Amino acid sequence: MTSPSTISPKFLSAGNELGVVAVGFSGGQCKPGVDAAPTALISAGLLTQLSEDLGYTLHHDDTVHNYSSLMPSSDPDYRNMKNPLAVSAVTKQLSGQVYDHAKHGRLVLTLGGDHSIAIGTIAGTSRAIKERLGREMAVIWVDAHADINTPETSESGNIHGMPVAFLTGLAKEEKADVFGWLGEEKALSLKKLVYIGLRDIDKGEKKILRDHGIKAFSMHDIDKHGIGRVMEMALGHIGHDTPIHLSFDVDALDPQWAPSTGTPVRGGLTLREGDYIAECVHETGSLVAMDLVEVNPSLEAVGAADTIRAGCSLVRCALGDTLL
Amino acid sequence: MTSPSTISPKFLSAGNELGVVAVGFSGGQCKPGVDAAPTALISAGLLTQLSEDLGYTLHHDDTVHNYSSLMPSSDPDYRNMKNPLAVSAVTKQLSGQVYDHAKHGRLVLTLGGDHSIAIGTIAGTSRAIKERLGREMAVIWVDAHADINTPETSESGNIHGMPVAFLTGLAKEEKADVFGWLGEEKALSLKKLVYIGLRDIDKGEKKILRDHGIKAFSMHDIDKHGIGRVMEMALGHIGHDTPIHLSFDVDALDPQWAPSTGTPVRGGLTLREGDYIAECVHETGSLVAMDLVEVNPSLEAVGAADTIRAGCSLVRCALGDTLL
Amino acid sequence: MTSPSTISPKFLSAGNELGVVAVGFSGGQCKPGVDAAPTALISAGLLTQLSEDLGYTLHHDDTVHNYSSLMPSSDPDYRNMKNPLAVSAVTKQLSGQVYDHAKHGRLVLTLGGDHSIAIGTIAGTSRAIKERLGREMAVIWVDAHADINTPETSESGNIHGMPVAFLTGLAKEEKADVFGWLGEEKALSLKKLVYIGLRDIDKGEKKILRDHGIKAFSMHDIDKHGIGRVMEMALGHIGHDTPIHLSFDVDALDPQWAPSTGTPVRGGLTLREGDYIAECVHETGSLVAMDLVEVNPSLEAVGAADTIRAGCSLVRCALGDTLL
Ligand SMILES: [Mn+2]
Ligand SMILES: [Mn+2]
Ligand SMILES: [Mn+2]
Ligand SMILES: [Mn+2]
Ligand SMILES: [Mn+2]
Ligand SMILES: [Mn+2]
Numbered sequence: 001m002t003s004p005s006t007i008s009p010k011f012l013s014a015g016n017e018l019g020v021v022a023v024g025f026s027g028g029q030c031k032p033g034v035d036a037a038p039t040a041l042i043s044a045g046l047l048t049q050l051s052e053d054l055g056y057t058l059h060h061d062d063t064v065h066n067y068s069s070l071m072p073s074s075d076p077d078y079r080n081m082k083n084p085l086a087v088s089a090v091t092k093q094l095s096g097q098v099y100d101h102a103k104h105g106r107l108v109l110t111l112g113g114d115h116s117i118a119i120g121t122i123a124g125t126s127r128a129i130k131e132r133l134g135r136e137m138a139v140i141w142v143d144a145h146a147d148i149n150t151p152e153t154s155e156s157g158n159i160h161g162m163p164v165a166f167l168t169g170l171a172k173e174e175k176a177d178v179f180g181w182l183g184e185e186k187a188l189s190l191k192k193l194v195y196i197g198l199r200d201i202d203k204g205e206k207k208i209l210r211d212h213g214i215k216a217f218s219m220h221d222i223d224k225h226g227i228g229r230v231m232e233m234a235l236g237h238i239g240h241d242t243p244i245h246l247s248f249d250v251d252a253l254d255p256q257w258a259p260s261t262g263t264p265v266r267g268g269l270t271l272r273e274g275d276y277i278a279e280c281v282h283e284t285g286s287l288v289a290m291d292l293v294e295v296n297p298s299l300e301a302v303g304a305a306d307t308i309r310a311g312c313s314l315v316r317c318a319l320g321d322t323l324l
Numbered sequence: 325m326t327s328p329s330t331i332s333p334k335f336l337s338a339g340n341e342l343g344v345v346a347v348g349f350s351g352g353q354c355k356p357g358v359d360a361a362p363t364a365l366i367s368a369g370l371l372t373q374l375s376e377d378l379g380y381t382l383h384h385d386d387t388v389h390n391y392s393s394l395m396p397s398s399d400p401d402y403r404n405m406k407n408p409l410a411v412s413a414v415t416k417q418l419s420g421q422v423y424d425h426a427k428h429g430r431l432v433l434t435l436g437g438d439h440s441i442a443i444g445t446i447a448g449t450s451r452a453i454k455e456r457l458g459r460e461m462a463v464i465w466v467d468a469h470a471d472i473n474t475p476e477t478s479e480s481g482n483i484h485g486m487p488v489a490f491l492t493g494l495a496k497e498e499k500a501d502v503f504g505w506l507g508e509e510k511a512l513s514l515k516k517l518v519y520i521g522l523r524d525i526d527k528g529e530k531k532i533l534r535d536h537g538i539k540a541f542s543m544h545d546i547d548k549h550g551i552g553r554v555m556e557m558a559l560g561h562i563g564h565d566t567p568i569h570l571s572f573d574v575d576a577l578d579p580q581w582a583p584s585t586g587t588p589v590r591g592g593l594t595l596r597e598g599d600y601i602a603e604c605v606h607e608t609g610s611l612v613a614m615d616l617v618e619v620n621p622s623l624e625a626v627g628a629a630d631t632i633r634a635g636c637s638l639v640r641c642a643l644g645d646t647l648l
Numbered sequence: 649m650t651s652p653s654t655i656s657p658k659f660l661s662a663g664n665e666l667g668v669v670a671v672g673f674s675g676g677q678c679k680p681g682v683d684a685a686p687t688a689l690i691s692a693g694l695l696t697q698l699s700e701d702l703g704y705t706l707h708h709d710d711t712v713h714n715y716s717s718l719m720p721s722s723d724p725d726y727r728n729m730k731n732p733l734a735v736s737a738v739t740k741q742l743s744g745q746v747y748d749h750a751k752h753g754r755l756v757l758t759l760g761g762d763h764s765i766a767i768g769t770i771a772g773t774s775r776a777i778k779e780r781l782g783r784e785m786a787v788i789w790v791d792a793h794a795d796i797n798t799p800e801t802s803e804s805g806n807i808h809g810m811p812v813a814f815l816t817g818l819a820k821e822e823k824a825d826v827f828g829w830l831g832e833e834k835a836l837s838l839k840k841l842v843y844i845g846l847r848d849i850d851k852g853e854k855k856i857l858r859d860h861g862i863k864a865f866s867m868h869d870i871d872k873h874g875i876g877r878v879m880e881m882a883l884g885h886i887g888h889d890t891p892i893h894l895s896f897d898v899d900a901l902d903p904q905w906a907p908s909t910g911t912p913v914r915g916g917l918t919l920r921e922g923d924y925i926a927e928c929v930h931e932t933g934s935l936v937a938m939d940l941v942e943v944n945p946s947l948e949a950v951g952a953a954d955t956i957r958a959g960c961s962l963v964r965c966a967l968g969d970t971l972l
Contacts, residue, residue: 552873637915
């Protein structure tokens with residue numbers, strides 16, 4: 001049984017006010033179904049638990065957005081990117097939705113959708129935090145993948161493998177309708193980025209991570225130090241006075257707990273480790289936004305329910321659920 | 325291959341004398357089948373292994389007790405408790421059976437049955453240890469649940485969720501046939517109680533744990549510190565000169581290893597961690613009694629055998645089986 | 649995506665030269681099928697990955713050796729050993745094959761086959777290292793079992809449970825056709841042996857391990873310290889200036905990840921821990937040879953593919969594949 005958190009949020013004006021954005025979008029990759037995740041998570045009771053058990057006041061338009069009005073009639077590949085116009089338009093719109101919650105000092109929860117949507121959520125939170133607090137926020141990116149390909153290093157052209165590159169300015173594009181709208185005020189500093197759970201990194205990404213000295217804890221590091229010590233190091237890198245946006249790709253979990261996702265990779269986090277990460281982030285009091293992405297209920301007959309339950313658990317833990 | 329332990333027991337007069345009580349009782353909760361556990365564990369060879377491989381001299385009446393003569397003709401709910409007369413009568417009788425072994429300085433193994441039976445086993449050991457050694461014993465309660473509801477805080481009314489409350493005096497009842505027989509000499513001090521494995525605690529229980537400062541290691545603590553460090557802390561809290569009663573609810577294990585139990589909860593101990601806990605308790609030389617409870621062979625077609633094997637492994641480890 | 653290792657090998661004359669020996673031999677135990685492992689591992693792409701992704705130059709005769717010309721027409725039990733003439737003849741031949749690679753300063757990878765073949769691989773590496781560098785090498789034996797029975801302590805008579813005894817001289821035999829060919833120059837010192845993953849040890853083996861003070865990390869030790877600290881201790885015992893032969897029995901992994909093996913034992917290494925061990929050995933720069941044994945694709949319909957994939961992963965990690 002859960003009860004409201006006893007942690008005081010440091011960077012929110014109203015700790016129990018929760019903005020929720022449900023994003024039914026799958027254009028950042030090629031497998032249909034990930035757009036059905038928000039409905040599945042909500043049907044599983046997630047929002048009810050957040051409001052009734054954890055005591056949040058929800059600000060939600062009761063809509064799973066599919067952004068159909070934004071879909072271009074034609075969307076040819078551009079600089080190796082697939083669906084560039086659609087992803088750009090959706091994430092631009094989403095960045096406004098998230099910004100509208102965050103500027104009021106609310107915690108923001110975004111239910112994806114594929115991980116390309118983090119272009120929108122992080123841009124939105126980053127801008128609001130800069131305006132409201134005059135600070136740069138940090139991002140904890142929990143994922144099997146680094147999602148830091150540029151259009152040129154990407155082998156697949158799927159934009160869900162590129163969001164970090166666009167957010168940090170490693171990838172740039174001047175065309176307004178292909179992420180040209182991403183300005184300074186929405187950017188993320190590479191020094192404020194911490195990865196946890198990495199285990200499937202492209203060659204070009206390895207080089208980017210090394211060249212820029214990006215803080216990353218792979219599964220090897222978790223085996224070496226244990227998840228307890230890794231979280232100490234990850235949070236130590238960020239520091240006590242920095243707002244945190246947690247972007248959680250469910251494929252960070254081992255397929256044993258989250259099989260129903262587009263690009264599962266063996267050797268991942270146990271559900272216990274995933275929940276522990278989320279709990280530790282909550283305990284900092286610094287959380288300002290969370291994304292949960294890449295749940296795809298259509299990929300596995302049996303495993304979909306497990307994956308949805310795991311996703312709900314991760315969100316509840318990040319939002320203050322505790323065992324004791 | 326196993327061989328007798330090389331650890332000298334500190335609080336037993338005859339280290340290789342083992343009293344065994346088989347308790348086929350399920351009245352502390354609502355799912356039939358947990359009463360079949362002792363037969364299943366014994367059929368799987370547990371007692372043979374204890375005697376032949378680990379060298380124990382068994383004191384066992386070759387009976388799985390169902391206490392049918394103690395069953396009341398009518399047993400209405402009382403103070404929200406289900407089957408109050410039956411559970412009280414059985415645990416009173418059981419406390420005598422355990423006491424009769426423990427007063428002779430034997431190690432006592434009780435095979436449940438649901439966890440309500442710990443009212444009897446702990447009352448029996450506690451009294452014998454006080455009489456024989458003039459000491460208070462400690463209890464290590466390994467469980468997904470705290471089982472510390474009072475009749476008033478319990479939502480289900482199942483007494484298997486209340487044994488710790490009655491043993492520690494948090495719950496009291498003067499009626500002789502509803503635990504009124506539990507006297508001072510059988511009581512357990514809240515300071516001598518240590519939980520390991522908690523992850524599903526009722527709201528009222530959370531408050532009890534906090535208000536009384538009860539030592540508890542949740543799954544979060546195990547992820548944070550590792551099971552090695554947690555056992556150091558748990559045993560450090562108890563100290564070297566205190567006899568230990570180990571009450572092991574098989575649902576402390578993750579359902580992956582012990583699915584066939586009445587109230588499984590995800591995110592539990594691996595079998596390796598469960599065995600490790602039992603091994604560490606054995607290594608102290610302070611073990612005076614062990615309960616293994618909540619194996620319910622009827623709940624899972626496939627998983628029952630796994631659960632039974634896991635239960636046998638936990639008992640063997642606590643009784644001195646080692647890998648090297 | 650993988651790329652060549654950045655670790656410089658200390659004891660090889662050409663770090664990217666890899667000798668490969670494929671050994672389709674199952675005579676060290678009784679279950680048919682383990683002789684099919686090399687073909688299965690190679691069909692799964694292992695050698696291609698080593699050459700294309702990790703940049704090794706392969707020296708391989710493109711043959712899975714079944715040593716049919718060496719099989720005796722009659723091979724009665726001798727001193728309780730099954731197939732003594734066959735195992736002796738095959739391992740003698742294999743020791744020459746491995747020696748021929750190792751004397752040129754190549755890293756040597758042997759794909760078994762059952763674990764009896766380590767008599768040949770370790771004898772071959774040991775001799776080449778002594779000749780080439782004037783040093784004694786160390787062996788890291790990753791296994792659920794100690795494989796250190798003498799013919800007299802063995803209950804089964806299967807020689808795959810005896811290789812360490814013959815290699816270290818605990819078991820001796822003067823008959824030239826029953827391991828009499830194993831001379832001083834091929835021997836392994838008990839002080840240079842480290843076990844990891846043990847959990848199923850025969851009584852006679854326990855005594856041998858204790859009497860000789862052999863360094864062994866059981867699953868209990870891994871639970872106690874974590875795999876990170878265990879590898880520090882294991883490699884600390886060996887020291888920086890000692891060449892390492894890694895003999896990896898896939899049954900060290902838990903059956904959850906490697907079910908298709910002749911003698912699976914519960915409570916084993918996770919695949920993450922197995923890969924971590926291999927990665928740590930690679931990072932030392934001291935690896936001179938690796939065996940991967942006891943994959944038996946015929947034992948499990950579903951689990952065979954998992955086991956093969958796990959085996960490939962262990963080899964890749966030991967040969968320099970990294971997550972970041
Ligand atoms: Mn991912
Ligand atoms: Mn991702
Ligand atoms: Mn219980
Ligand atoms: Mn329980
Ligand atoms: Mn072996
Ligand atoms: Mn083995």
